[in-house]
Amino acid sequence: MPTLLVDSVSTVLSKKRILEAITFELHKGEVLALVGHNGAGKSTLIKTIVGVLNKTSGNIVINGSDQDDDLLSYKQSFSYLPEEPLLLSELTVLQHFQLYGKSYQISETSLHERIDDYVTGFELTDKLNEYPESLSKGMRQKVQTICAFLPDTPLLIIDEPFMGLDVYAIAYFEQLLKDKIVKGTSILITSHQLDRVKNIADRYVLLQEGKLVQSGSIDDFDTITRRTE
Numbered sequence: 001m002p003t004l005l006v007d008s009v010s011t012v013l014s015k016k017r018i019l020e021a022i023t024f025e026l027h028k029g030e031v032l033a034l035v036g037h038n039g040a041g042k043s044t045l046i047k048t049i050v051g052v053l054n055k056t057s058g059n060i061v062i063n064g065s066d067q068d069d070d071l072l073s074y075k076q077s078f079s080y081l082p083e084e085p086l087l088l089s090e091l092t093v094l095q096h097f098q099l100y101g102k103s104y105q106i107s108e109t110s111l112h113e114r115i116d117d118y119v120t121g122f123e124l125t126d127k128l129n130e131y132p133e134s135l136s137k138g139m140r141q142k143v144q145t146i147c148a149f150l151p152d153t154p155l156l157i158i159d160e161p162f163m164g165l166d167v168y169a170i171a172y173f174e175q176l177l178k179d180k181i182v183k184g185t186s187i188l189i190t191s192h193q194l195d196r197v198k199n200i201a202d203r204y205v206l207l208q209e210g211k212l213v214q215s216g217s218i219d220d221f222d223t224i225t226r227r228t229e
């Protein structure tokens, strides 16, 4: 059983077909890079998978749970790091982590251990009681990143992770990704920083004008993109 199955998924926005019959699979412990030029449909596909946008046809199944039939267990099977932080202005940094702990039923002990590790790694120890509005953009991105990394879900979905992070934070982020991969987490990642993604990913799928035009091993990526340009 694949960790993520995207089967013939189409999405229409403002009466325009943005995604056309996208089909691919992501297996346990695999890292799949979703690549394509600006406007190819990467964010639309990610938002469709996480349920921010509704697909018009097709099926999406995560770890055996179908988005249409079993939404609660579908949602518990992935965590999502969006391109722009989606923090709540009325919650402190710590309260965000506690909210994720509750939503994903993380035990108190694990939650505290993980929060300690991550806030130290991202240099946020003195920010736990701050509200998002008093944080810098990079700090908000770090908080959102920690929220996404706290749960141990079968699938981690990451949209443009390196935006706004300094070099130290990027190095720590890459280490966290490697830890997740070792644990068997499957990762779907999109980024314009292809050199970084190439170091992490096993396979890629290439979108062009809302269609999946190529997929394969990340090692073949350079040759193939040159051919399709």
Ligand SMILES: Nc1ncnc2c1ncn2[C@@H]1O[C@H](COP(=O)(O)OP(=O)(O)OP(=O)(O)O)[C@@H](O)[C@H]1O
Pocket (backbone or CB within 6 Å): 013, 014, 016, 018, 036, 037, 038, 039, 040, 041, 042, 043, 044, 045
């Ligand atoms: N709400 C919307 N209504 C209509 N069209 C939209 C909407 N959102 C995005 N689009 C269109 O969908 C297409 C795909 O956009 P999307 O943001 O998914 O691309 P992307 O591959 O993530 O691009 P980028 O690399 O620039 O982030 C574009 O042509 C865009 O203009």
